[in-house]
Amino acid sequence: MSAKMHSGEISDREGSEPVQEEKGAFEYFGWVYHLGVNSIGHEYCHLRFLYLRGRSVQMFKRDPHENPGIKPIRKGIIGPTLMVEELGRRKFQNGDLYVLRFFNRLDETKKGEIACANAGEARKWTEAFEQAKQQLEYELAQRSSRHRLTTETELNLEGHRPRVRRYAHGLKKLIRIGKGPERLLRQASDIGNNIRLNDYFEGDAADAIEAHEWKCVRAMNGTRIFEDVTSLKSGKVFLVKSVGVVDASADAVFEVVLGLDKHQRYEWDMLTGDLKLVDSINGHYDVVYGSYDPKYLTRISRWNSKRDFVFSRQWFRGQDGAYTILQFPAVHKKRPPQSGYLRTKINPSTWEIRRLEPSPNTSTKKCLVTQMLEINSSGWGPWKERSCVKFEKTIAYALLCQVAGLREYFGANPALTSDSSSAIIQSKISTDSSSSLSDIEDTEVKEEFYDALAANQSLEEEDEDSDDETELSECGKLKLKNVSWALASLALKSSVAPSSELDTRVAAVCMDENEFHGTLPKGKNDTATNCWTSPGGQTFKIRGKTYLTDYSKVIGGDPLLKLLAVDWFIADDKIDGAALNPKCLVQSEAGKKLPFILVINLQVPAKPNYSLVLYYGAERPIRKGSLLSKFVDGTDVFRDSRFKLIPSIAEGYWMVKRAVGTKACLLGKAVTCRYLRQDNFLEIDVDIGSSSVARSIISLVLGYVTSLTVDLAILIEAKEENELPEYILGTVRLNRVRPDSAVKF
Numbered sequence: 001m002s003a004k005m006h007s008g009e010i011s012d013r014e015g016s017e018p019v020q021e022e023k024g025a026f027e028y029f030g031w032v033y034h035l036g037v038n039s040i041g042h043e044y045c046h047l048r049f050l051y052l053r054g055r056s057v058q059m060f061k062r063d064p065h066e067n068p069g070i071k072p073i074r075k076g077i078i079g080p081t082l083m084v085e086e087l088g089r090r091k092f093q094n095g096d097l098y099v100l101r102f103f104n105r106l107d108e109t110k111k112g113e114i115a116c117a118n119a120g121e122a123r124k125w126t127e128a129f130e131q132a133k134q135q136l137e138y139e140l141a142q143r144s145s146r147h148r149l150t151t152e153t154e155l156n157l158e159g160h161r162p163r164v165r166r167y168a169h170g171l172k173k174l175i176r177i178g179k180g181p182e183r184l185l186r187q188a189s190d191i192g193n194n195i196r197l198n199d200y201f202e203g204d205a206a207d208a209i210e211a212h213e214w215k216c217v218r219a220m221n222g223t224r225i226f227e228d229v230t231s232l233k234s235g236k237v238f239l240v241k242s243v244g245v246v247d248a249s250a251d252a253v254f255e256v257v258l259g260l261d262k263h264q265r266y267e268w269d270m271l272t273g274d275l276k277l278v279d280s281i282n283g284h285y286d287v288v289y290g291s292y293d294p295k296y297l298t299r300i301s302r303w304n305s306k307r308d309f310v311f312s313r314q315w316f317r318g319q320d321g322a323y324t325i326l327q328f329p330a331v332h333k334k335r336p337p338q339s340g341y342l343r344t345k346i347n348p349s350t351w352e353i354r355r356l357e358p359s360p361n362t363s364t365k366k367c368l369v370t371q372m373l374e375i376n377s378s379g380w381g382p383w384k385e386r387s388c389v390k391f392e393k394t395i396a397y398a399l400l401c402q403v404a405g406l407r408e409y410f411g412a413n414p415a416l417t418s419d420s421s422s423a424i425i426q427s428k429i430s431t432d433s434s435s436s437l438s439d440i441e442d443t444e445v446k447e448e449f450y451d452a453l454a455a456n457q458s459l460e461e462e463d464e465d466s467d468d469e470t471e472l473s474e475c476g477k478l479k480l481k482n483v484s485w486a487l488a489s490l491a492l493k494s495s496v497a498p499s500s501e502l503d504t505r506v507a508a509v510c511m512d513e514n515e516f517h518g519t520l521p522k523g524k525n526d527t528a529t530n531c532w533t534s535p536g537g538q539t540f541k542i543r544g545k546t547y548l549t550d551y552s553k554v555i556g557g558d559p560l561l562k563l564l565a566v567d568w569f570i571a572d573d574k575i576d577g578a579a580l581n582p583k584c585l586v587q588s589e590a591g592k593k594l595p596f597i598l599v600i601n602l603q604v605p606a607k608p609n610y611s612l613v614l615y616y617g618a619e620r621p622i623r624k625g626s627l628l629s630k631f632v633d634g635t636d637v638f639r640d641s642r643f644k645l646i647p648s649i650a651e652g653y654w655m656v657k658r659a660v661g662t663k664a665c666l667l668g669k670a671v672t673c674r675y676l677r678q679d680n681f682l683e684i685d686v687d688i689g690s691s692s693v694a695r696s697i698i699s700l701v702l703g704y705v706t707s708l709t710v711d712l713a714i715l716i717e718a719k720e721e722n723e724l725p726e727y728i729l730g731t732v733r734l735n736r737v738r739p740d741s742a743v744k745f
Helices: 119-142 165-177 180-189 229-234 250-258 380-387 395-400 402-412 449-454 460-465 629-631 634-644 654-659 692-707
Strands: 026-037 044-053 058-061 072-077 082-092 093-106 107-116 214-220 224-230 240-248 272-281 285-292 306-317 323-329 340-341 351-354 366-377 427-429 531-533 541-543 553-555 564-569 594-605 608-617 643-651 670-679 680-688 709-716 728-735
Touching: 026 119, 026 449, 044 107, 044 119, 044 427, 058 449, 072 449, 082 119, 082 272, 082 692, 093 119, 093 564, 107 119, 107 449, 119 250, 119 634, 180 224, 180 250, 224 229, 224 380, 224 402, 229 240, 240 395, 250 306, 250 366, 250 402, 306 692, 323 654, 351 654, 366 395, 395 402, 449 608, 541 564, 553 643, 564 728, 594 728, 608 728, 629 634, 629 709, 634 643, 634 670, 643 654, 654 692
Parallel strands: 306 340, 594 680
Antiparallel strands: 026 044, 026 107, 026 427, 044 058, 058 072, 082 093, 093 107, 214 224, 224 240, 240 366, 272 285, 285 306, 306 323, 323 351, 351 366, 531 728, 541 553, 564 608, 594 608, 643 709, 670 680, 709 728
16 A cells, blocks of 8 residues: 655755744644444444644545645534543454544533544544644643633634744654655654653653562563562462563554454464454453464373363553553353363463664664463472473463564564554644644634534435445455555643742641541551551652653652542432532531642442542642642643643552553543632542543452552643652552442432
């Protein structure tokens, strides 16, 4: 498949000054699939060309670069309430697509969907829309406060951005990659990969200190094998993992690991090569059935029958761009035990696929692949010390060899190590300094992007588009026509923040913890259950003073705000505005005396729903002009871009730990957050159920919650030098909370 590139406008800009590079609007464009339902209720999947410039989004039937003068069939704008959610894989006419949902976080009935050919393309489009929202955030910050909350058509977004000089180097990298069509075709997949697309893509480093202590016990086939020393001391089942570097993109490896094509799996997977889809729960969760013949595992086998197994797979992509796949043994009514096969259980395991930065002298993509599993084998100890045939006959050994198989598979197929995406990214910076965002926004475009996507498809349009509908190759795979993409890097710069967040000129208010009460009791020590405590920040890592130059992180200090109480509610519907309840801590006499209270309402989706409400108090008023002041009294767009949470499972089942992870998450970009600012408090309602991935993870957590100790740290992300180092707003430790102890709201 060919892709015609339009690189001239990029390469001509290489010699310009950084301030000139900042003029004009960024453009993103490429082929996607538009999903929807027409006027008579039939689902459709049409190939469409999506064009994003500034805040304007237009959808065409054909590439407007090759068809000048063509009119868009749909158009809209990106507003501050736009959310993008990855719905995972969905099957269309025997082919798999990766679906993105666009919706209004204040009104989820306004929504629309597009789909991409693979996970890599979905990731790039997600990042493209995120960059457009960051540009909107910057434009909103430059306007006076009286204009910030006006209607979309009143926003004046023209003019250059004078304070993004420190990002010019990254833009020059992008321009150099695009020098010449052949060079661009050969290295298109590097666009955006050598620069930091989003500030919260922080690489491999965890943001919470884990209790695991890994020791390398053997290296085989270029793969290191580790064991968790702490699990060995516990005397229970213990954890092992295999780690290897694969010369391919994380997106490509993810597609191969998740793929069910047996001809492909036969080339790298010695155990689970024969897999069949049993059930697709949702876009991030399915159940598969597999079988294998023991004679392929060892030459000499005492097993007389073939083995089969059923396991579930749950996967998601984190904000750092890493993929995680959880695999559990399962039972499914569609696949009961059958004669001639001995039903066995696959070891619970996880895959973690994380992109590595390429070395300076090469553009080869690399990723770190880790497979972790729990085992209970008597042959493990002798095998790790010397060769032991007994362990090499086990399923655990075959699983540990999968990483080595992947490494060799990609090494033997060089074509797969290039951009696995069927679409090539193309970006363009407008060279006309007189152009502005308002120039390309039609005055009649008053609807947001999700409104345009959700518009009913007419029968006439459906008939007219018959030549543009999804094409299937002979093997049933989806094909794209002449696909090109667009992605560039844009970052924002906020104003200088003072060193102190609270006004030290005002005397501190005494906060007596005996005056504040919640429905969940405070624990006396870490051994107590169904309670909360307030740990320090020593188990969390936050951005240090030099983070912008070396990405170094430091151990967190004591929280700025004091955790006063925790409420654990249950209700039939989501609980919004918990602070307005007359019985709430904020409405108590003691609460009204405090200078400021931060209320975090974590809305847990279940049947019925739960709400975990955290109350953090400040002993002094917030200092005007501080980062905390900008967050508390700022726009929702600014809050969404800075509200960060670091999770950590201090104690609990290891699979739950891997699912939750220890990476910082910008909650405003992952789930829907609603903000209520009144009197002396700010309430943040975090709708965990607004994300399918978050719903899956929280469902797993609830299944083990009575045995979990969960630590959370809340921060405002620092993006500028004068905002560093970061500080922790507040922490909480939840000790083995019981769902049945929740109080009716």
